[in-house]
Each structure stands twice: as C-alpha cells, then as structure tokens.
Amino acid sequence: MKLIDSFGRQINYLRLSVTDRCNLRCFYCMPESGVGACSHDDILSYEKLHLIAEAAVGLGIEKIRITGGEPLVREGIVPFLARLSGIPGLNHLAISTNGLLLPKMARDLYFSGVQRLNISLDSLQDDRFATITRGGKLKMVLEGLDAAEKAGFPAPKINIVAMRGINDDEIFDFVELTRQRGNSIRFIEYMPTLKQPGWQRQWISGQEILDRISTRYPLEEADKGAYAGPSKDFRIPGAKGTIGIITAVSGHFCAQCNRIRITSTGKAKGCLFSDQEIDLNPWLERGDRAMISHLLEESVLKKPKQHGMSLEGYEHHNFAMSQIGG
Numbered sequence: 001m002k003l004i005d006s007f008g009r010q011i012n013y014l015r016l017s018v019t020d021r022c023n024l025r026c027f028y029c030m031p032e033s034g035v036g037a038c039s040h041d042d043i044l045s046y047e048k049l050h051l052i053a054e055a056a057v058g059l060g061i062e063k064i065r066i067t068g069g070e071p072l073v074r075e076g077i078v079p080f081l082a083r084l085s086g087i088p089g090l091n092h093l094a095i096s097t098n099g100l101l102l103p104k105m106a107r108d109l110y111f112s113g114v115q116r117l118n119i120s121l122d123s124l125q126d127d128r129f130a131t132i133t134r135g136g137k138l139k140m141v142l143e144g145l146d147a148a149e150k151a152g153f154p155a156p157k158i159n160i161v162a163m164r165g166i167n168d169d170e171i172f173d174f175v176e177l178t179r180q181r182g183n184s185i186r187f188i189e190y191m192p193t194l195k196q197p198g199w200q201r202q203w204i205s206g207q208e209i210l211d212r213i214s215t216r217y218p219l220e221e222a223d224k225g226a227y228a229g230p231s232k233d234f235r236i237p238g239a240k241g242t243i244g245i246i247t248a249v250s251g252h253f254c255a256q257c258n259r260i261r262i263t264s265t266g267k268a269k270g271c272l273f274s275d276q277e278i279d280l281n282p283w284l285e286r287g288d289r290a291m292i293s294h295l296l297e298e299s300v301l302k303k304p305k306q307h308g309m310s311l312e313g314y315e316h317h318n319f320a321m322s323q324i325g326g
C-alpha cells in the first residue's frame with residue numbers, strides 16, 4: 001500500500017517524537033527558560049505510540065525515526081524500540097539523538113533492532129559545543145560515536161546546524177570526518193523556529209556551504225538512501241561518508257518531502273512549519289486504530305504543498321523544535 005498526498009508525493013517516513021525532555025538545551029532549539037516540559041500525563045504512553053506506529057505502517061509508512069527532545073532520556077525506550085522493530089512492514093527504524101547516552105545504551109539499542117543512528121553535533125570544539133548546547137560535554141558525544149560503532153552500528157550520520165559566525169569555520173573539520181572516520185554528514189539550514197531576533201545574520205544557505213567545500217575538494221553527487229527525502233547528497237571522491245545539505249529555508253525542499261510527524265503529545269503534523277495539526281488523543285484513548293489510520297491519512301491529505309517560511313518571513317507560530325522532534 002502507498003500513501004500519496006494531494007500533490008502526488010509518496011509519504012513513507014514517519015518522525016515519531018517520544019518526549020519533549022532533553023539533557024541539553026541547544027540555543028537554536030529551545031529557549032533558555034520558559035519552556036516547561038509537558039506533564040508526564042500529556043506525553044503519549046508507549047502503548048499509544050505503538051498503536052500510531054502500527055497504523056502508520058499499515059498505511060504505507062516504511063521508515064520510522066524516533067526523535068524528541070532527547071529520545072534516550074525516556075525510561076523504557078529500549079523495550080519500546082524492540083517492540084516497534086517487530087512491526088511487520090516496517091523496513092527501517094532509526095533514532096535521532098544528541099549522543100550523550102550512547103556510551104551506556106548503544107549496545108542495547110543495537111540489539112533492539114534499531115538500524116541507524118543520527119547524531120546531532122554542531123561543533124568539534126569543547127568550549128563552543130558547551131556554548132551551543134548550554135553546558136554539554138563534547139567528549140561524551142565523541143565517546144557516543146565510538147560506542148555506536150563498537151556496538152555494531154554503521155558509522156552514525158552527523159547532523160550539523162550550520163550557523164554563520166558560530167560554527168561555519170568548522171565546515172572543513174566536519175568534512176574531514178567523511179574521509180577519515182567514514183561518517184556521513186549533513187548540514188541543516190538554521191530554521192527560525194523560535195523567531196530568534198537577527199537569525200538571518202547567522203543563517204547560511206546549503207548552497208554556500210557546498211560552494212565553500214568545492215573550493216577545496218571536487219564533489220560528486222552521491223546516491224541518496226531509500227528514505228532520504230529532501231536532502232541533497234555529495235561525496236568527495238574516495239571518501240566513505242557523504243556530505244549532504246538540507247535546504248529547509250532556501251527551498252528546493254518541499255517537492256521531495258516524504259514525511260509526516262507525530263508530536264510527543266499526540267498531534268499529527270503534515271508539515272513542520274504549518275500550525276495545522278490533528279489531535280489523535282481522543283481516539284488513542286479508546287484504542288481506535290481504524291480512526292487513527294483515518295486521521296493519519298487526513299494529515300497526509302492536508303499536507304501543504306510547501307511551507308511558508310523564507311528569509312523574508314514566516315507564517316507559523318514560534319515553537320521549540322524539541323516539542324515536535326525536528
């Protein structure tokens with residue numbers, strides 16, 4: 001079965017947020033204060049998350065990415081993942097994590113059936129990493145990267161939010177990881193989710209990043225993974241890892257969108273930057289799988305053609321990305 005939206009896009013990828021809590025507080029993702037974590041009662045139980053996942057896979061979703069907040073801080077995540085990975089028809093189960101807890105958890109995650117890890121890492125410099133994350137320890141993430149590979153995972157993909165004047169002088173340090181460690185890396189355009197004043201000054205386009213890399217290395221187009229969606233991927237000839245850009249703000253993005261999202265409080269969202277959401281809670285409460293399937297389909301059909309965000313402005317209300325899951 002295929003899930004096709006009103007603009008002919010196949011939707012095969014679900015981002016499922018399991019918590020809004022996090023053990024970091026990256027400045028571009030969460031305000032320093034003022035965003036209280038949702039109460040435990042509002043966060044979907046594992047039972048409800050599983051019901052959504054089953055319904056989604058029944059409709060044609062083939063890949064699920066578990067996100068948050070930081071998914072690894074939620075108690076009981078490993079048994080939940082093990083159950084999720086057993087859903088027939090789910091071809092790919094992945095997690096986005098900040099990596100801090102991987103030294104403790106990588107092995108269990110590997111045996112739970114998770115296939116891939118994406119790690120968010122915006123600086124390879126201790127002080128800077130601590131500043132961006134408001135207190136994080138880079139060493140723990142680097143240990144997490146090693147632990148993931150030791151546990152059996154393929155080299156994790158590294159997501160970098162590229163920001164002018166903040167970490168853009170490290171572009172080549174990240175590029176080296178594709179050659180030396182074999183990690184694939186992906187530069188994400190900084191999105192003004194919190195409508196941070198002056199964000200445009202820090203914003204860099206994916207194209208500028210590629211142009212800068214091209215001054216030093218030739219880049220060849222690389223095959224995208226089966227469910228990669230809107231990223232554009234390249235490779236330095238001979239490098240094991242790829243270099244991707246996600247041009248979330250500058251465009252060339254929505255036409256390839258293949259995803260829907262579920263927030264940790266049970267709202268289905270067809271588009272990250274649309275305020276339109278469908279509340280699944282009344283039917284989750286009753287365990288009504290048919291109705292959940294119907295509402296997920298509705299969310300796909302209501303998916304807008306493109307988001308209304310650009311350097312000039314935006315239509316969405318501001319939100320902490322941790323509440324939706326990126």
Ligand code: SAM
Nearest residue numbers: 028029068069070096097098120190191321326
């Ligand atoms: N805690 C996990 C992590 O950091 O990977 C998962 C959740 S996090 C919200 C998912 C992704 O959203 C991360 O790669 C993060 O860098 C990205 N993100 C958060 N806020 C962003 C923003 N304003 N612009 C671009 N990417 C953002």
Ligand code: SF4
Nearest residue numbers: 022025026029069098
């Ligand atoms: Fe936490 Fe991930 Fe947001 Fe950073 S990007 S604050 S690690 S949820």
